[in-house]
Amino acid sequence: MQKQLLTVENLTVEYWTKKGKVRAVDGVSFYLGKAETLGVVGESGSGKSTLGLSLIRLVPPPGRIVKGHVWLEGRDILKLREEEIRSIRGRKISFVFQDPMTSLNPVKKIGEHFVELIQTHEPKVSRKEALERAEQLLKDVGIQPERIDDYPHQLSGGMRQRVMIALAIALNPYVVVADEPTTALDVIVQAKILDLLKVVQSMYDTALIFITHDLSIAIERCDKILVMYAGQMVEHSNVRDMCRNPQHPYTQGLLKSIPNIELTEQKLEAIPGSPPDLLNPPNGCRFWPRCSYAMERCRKAEPQLIETETDHFVRCFLYEGMVE
Amino acid sequence: MNHIEIVRVENLKKYFPVEKSFLERLLTRTRSFVHAVDSITFSVRKGEVFTLAGESGCGKTTTGKLILGLIPPTSGKVFFKDQEITKLDSEKLRLLRRKMQIIFQDPYASFNPRMKIGEAIGHPLEIHGLATGEEKRKKVLAMLERVGLTPPEQFIDLYPHQLSGGQRQRAAMARSLILEPEFIVADEPVSMIDVSLRTTIIDLMLDLKKALQLTYLFITHDLAIAKYISDRIAIMYLGKIVEMGDKREIFSNPMHPYTQALLSAIPVPNPERKRKIMELKGEVPSAIKIPVGCRFHPRCPFAEDICMKEEPELKAVTADHIVACHLAKG
Numbered sequence: 333m334q335k336q337l338l339t340v341e342n343l344t345v346e347y348w349t350k351k352g353k354v355r356a357v358d359g360v361s362f363y364l365g366k367a368e369t370l371g372v373v374g375e376s377g378s379g380k381s382t383l384g385l386s387l388i389r390l391v392p393p394p395g396r397i398v399k400g401h402v403w404l405e406g407r408d409i410l411k412l413r414e415e416e417i418r419s420i421r422g423r424k425i426s427f428v429f430q431d432p433m434t435s436l437n438p439v440k441k442i443g444e445h446f447v448e449l450i451q452t453h454e455p456k457v458s459r460k461e462a463l464e465r466a467e468q469l470l471k472d473v474g475i476q477p478e479r480i481d482d483y484p485h486q487l488s489g490g491m492r493q494r495v496m497i498a499l500a501i502a503l504n505p506y507v508v509v510a511d512e513p514t515t516a517l518d519v520i521v522q523a524k525i526l527d528l529l530k531v532v533q534s535m536y537d538t539a540l541i542f543i544t545h546d547l548s549i550a551i552e553r554c555d556k557i558l559v560m561y562a563g564q565m566v567e568h569s570n571v572r573d574m575c576r577n578p579q580h581p582y583t584q585g586l587l588k589s590i591p592n593i594e595l596t597e598q599k600l601e602a603i604p605g606s607p608p609d610l611l612n613p614p615n616g617c618r619f620w621p622r623c624s625y626a627m628e629r630c631r632k633a634e635p636q637l638i639e640t641e642t643d644h645f646v647r648c649f650l651y652e653g654m655v656e
Numbered sequence: 657m658n659h660i661e662i663v664r665v666e667n668l669k670k671y672f673p674v675e676k677s678f679l680e681r682l683l684t685r686t687r688s689f690v691h692a693v694d695s696i697t698f699s700v701r702k703g704e705v706f707t708l709a710g711e712s713g714c715g716k717t718t719t720g721k722l723i724l725g726l727i728p729p730t731s732g733k734v735f736f737k738d739q740e741i742t743k744l745d746s747e748k749l750r751l752l753r754r755k756m757q758i759i760f761q762d763p764y765a766s767f768n769p770r771m772k773i774g775e776a777i778g779h780p781l782e783i784h785g786l787a788t789g790e791e792k793r794k795k796v797l798a799m800l801e802r803v804g805l806t807p808p809e810q811f812i813d814l815y816p817h818q819l820s821g822g823q824r825q826r827a828a829m830a831r832s833l834i835l836e837p838e839f840i841v842a843d844e845p846v847s848m849i850d851v852s853l854r855t856t857i858i859d860l861m862l863d864l865k866k867a868l869q870l871t872y873l874f875i876t877h878d879l880a881i882a883k884y885i886s887d888r889i890a891i892m893y894l895g896k897i898v899e900m901g902d903k904r905e906i907f908s909n910p911m912h913p914y915t916q917a918l919l920s921a922i923p924v925p926n927p928e929r930k931r932k933i934m935e936l937k938g939e940v941p942s943a944i945k946i947p948v949g950c951r952f953h954p955r956c957p958f959a960e961d962i963c964m965k966e967e968p969e970l971k972a973v974t975a976d977h978i979v980a981c982h983l984a985k986g
Contacts, residue, residue: 375850376821488939518711518877518940523921523933545851548880548923552931571927582852589855591880593907593922594929600884602855606820 336363336403337539338387338425338507343400345379345386354610356382356395358563361637362556364507367533369540371550371571373586374560375607380543383560384509387541388421404506423453426500430512432492436484442470442495443480446502453503469498472535473528490521497528501536508533511543526553547590551575559583562608562618565637569644579646581623617649625650660702661735662839662871663723667695668732670718674944690943692718694895695732697970700839700873705865707874707882707903710892711918711940716875719892720841723873724756725749736839754784757832761844763824767816774800774812777831784835799830802867804860822853826860833868843875858885879922883907888976891915894943894951897970901977911979913956950982958983 345357356379364370374380385391387402389409402409404424409417429435436445446466450457457465467477473494484492493513500508510529514522526549533540544550550557551571558568559580567580578584585603592598605622608614614621620630629649637647671689693715700706708716721727723734725741734741736756744752760766767776778796781787787795793812800808803826816824825845832840842861846854862885864870876882882889883903890900891912899912910916913934920934936955941947947954953963962982970978973985 375852490939519879520711520917520921520936521939523923527933546923547851548925551925551927552923575925575927586852587925589852590925591884592925593880593883593919594924594926596904596908598884600855600858602859603852604856606822606853607850 337366337368338364339401339403340387341401341403343383343386343402344398345382345391345395346398347395349394349611352611355613356563356610357386359400359637360558360560360565362558362565362568364539364541364556366506367537367539368556369533369542369554371554371557372541372543372560373545373547373550373557375545377562377607377610378560379563380545380560381511384427384511384541384543387507387509388425388427389417390421419453422449422505423503424505425507425509426503426505428493428496428500428508428510428513430515432489432496432516433484435496436492438484440483441480442466442482442484442487445495445499446480449499449502465502466498469502470495472501472532473498489517490525493517493521493525494528497525497532501532501538504536505538507539507541509541509543512545513542514549515545522549529553547586548592559586562613563610564618564647565645566619566647567645568637569641573641573644577641577644579640579644579651580619580648581625581650582619585622617647661699662702662737663700663873664733664735665699665719665723666697666733666735668693668697668719668722668734669695669730670715670722670727671730688944691895691946692943693722693729694946696892696895696897698890698897698900700871701888702838702871703865703869704887705862705872705874705885707876707886707889708892709876709879709882709889709918711877713894713940713943714892715895715943716877716892717843720758720843720873720875724753724758724841726758754835755837756839756841757835757837758841758843759825759828759832759845762848763821763828764816766828767824769816771815772812773805773814773816773819773827776816777827777834780831780835786835795834796830799834800827802833802864803827803830804856805830820853821849822857825849825857829860829864833864836868837870839871839873841873841875844877845874846881847876847878854881861885879918891918894940894946896951896980898952898981899977899979900970901974905974905977909973909977911973911977911984912952912981913958914952950980 341361343357343360347354347356360383372380386397397410443463443466447459447462450462466480470477475494514525542554554571556570557574559566561582567583578587588601603622608618616632617630617635620626635647635649637645639645640651670693671691674688708719710716722729729742774796778792781792797808800811805811805826846857849857886903889903889906890897893914899915910919917934917936938955949965950963950968953959968980968982970980972978
């Protein structure tokens with residue numbers, strides 16, 4: 333196997349709520365190479381955000397990572413001590429969240445955010461030097477360096493998200509996790525931010541994990557896609573295979589339900605029913621109540637992830653006969 | 657072609673005054689306004705889905721509220737059939753509301769969490785004195801069935817939090833439809849619904865339109881959905897309609913540079929297709945200080961001298977396609 337940058341194995345996260353245990357992420361495995369883009373696609377409650385947060389052990393209580401490994405540079409992030417993980421967050425793996433207003437400190441100037449971040453991880457760097465680096469980073473993301481003295485509220489939503497991206501790449505991390513980075517933005521600004529992420533990614537050779545509910549964006553912008561449903565990965569492959577040959581009935585349904593502006597007279601098909609309550613997931617396959625191919629077996633046993641063609645994984649009994 | 661207009665909007669304007677601090681008021685005489693809706697004219701034809709599309713802040717939601725008489729306009733007129741809504745007193749407006757209803761974006765915020773779904777849906781019947789008791793219950797059950805919340809006996813006594821997002825939006829439709837309206841304003845009705853459920857809600861809206869002979873004013877920022885659901889579309893920018901017409905015309909032959917940029921920015925679910933996104937300068941300016949001339953000119957890649965001086969009027973390109981751009985050729 334070629335050497336991968338980030339390898340996630342059997343990652344399992346549970347929220348231990350008063351009403352019971354919710355398995356939000358259930359045995360997710362994938363790997364990510366240098367400068368690759370992975371799209372994690374799922375609906376609300378599918379566990380995609382929890383998956384992102386667990387990569388840097390930031391799952392909020394009552395959530396806990398109960399199983400699995402996250403390998404980065406030969407070390408298992410999940411086994412590190414708290415001080416060690418802190419040197420990874422922001423430096424090796426950084427985050428861009430959906431709402432930049434809540435991620436930026438409203439009473440701190442833009443420049444101060446960079447100074448704090450850089451000096452935390454590189455205490456020897458002077459304030460002046462940190463500000464100089466901040467100016468260059470702002471230029472890289474298309475913001476005039478003078479805005480360094482602005483407060484977050486003086487910037488538009490799109491500019492704030494640019495600042496977040498600049499902060500995310502400030503320490504030249506291996507991996508940037510972007511959780512719905514453009515969901516709060518209008519479509520033109522969204523396209524610009526997505527272009528910017530691509531540019532920055534190639535400039536810094538960063539791998540990107542792009543978490544989104546929008547399958548169109550994932551298809552357009554990612555190399556590989558991982559589809560989550562009710563906490564489980566149901567399909568994972570490179571984007572071309574996924575579009576050419578979607579295998580899981582859920583993926584097939586999603587692809588048929590998204591409008592494509594380039595098609596005329598498109599007929600959209602809906603997936604019946606709604607996602608399960610994870611406090612009380614259905615027995616067997618989690619998708620069977622909505623699946624038109626559901627067999628007797630799907631209601632009883634849980635399908636395992638199988639590799640149907642090279643690097644194309646699917647969690648469905650329909651394909652079991654195809655592999656040894 | 658002969659079309660029956662159900663709603664007509666003429667030169668409609670809504671300016672919101674900008675609040676100033678005491679000191680600012682002492683120092684400056686001029687009052688400033690947010691030009692949310694800045695003189696728009698259009699009509700909605702009976703039985704169609706007419707879409708107002710644009711980015712946040714373009715005035716699409718304000719237009720919806722003005723049409724329903726939920727807020728008073730600064731100037732301009734709104735007609736529902738032949739009645740001028742903008743002239744009606746509150747009592748007459750209340751009666752007219754039976755015929756015009758709205759569906760909001762957030763189906764959770766639009767229900768009282770302590771009121772059972774059945775009560776909430778039946779409430780308008782009581783308010784308008786149309787039905788009570790057993791008769792009301794019967795109507796509510798029938799409406800629940802109609803919007804696909806079956807078996808209705810099971811849903812009528814549930815509270816909003818016991819419903820999923822998609823089910824809540826169905827309940828919201830049931831409540832809007834219980835008074836048998838003719839015209840529905842649907843403001844981003846699916847933007848908070850999960851992707852896999854969106855199509856079912858949209859298809860339900862289209863089925864109900866056919867079955868109950870409804871007309872929709874659909875408000876959305878999502879042009880891919882607009883393309884799927886609409887008959888005609890108006891593109892708004894900074895309080896004005898910049899392009900309007902038949903859906904097929906707008907999507908196959910967009911004339912306004914803003915429409916072209918919007919369309920080019922929509923993600924397409926096709927990994928083989930590498931689109932060229934049209935570059936626009938800067939961001940949407942503030943609606944307080946509208947640019948002189950064409951309000952789009954500071955961002956327009958094709959702007960010429962005339963665009964900075966004169967505001968373009970909407971002019972016809974084809975029979976059912978109008979555009980406000982100096983450079984568009986008819």
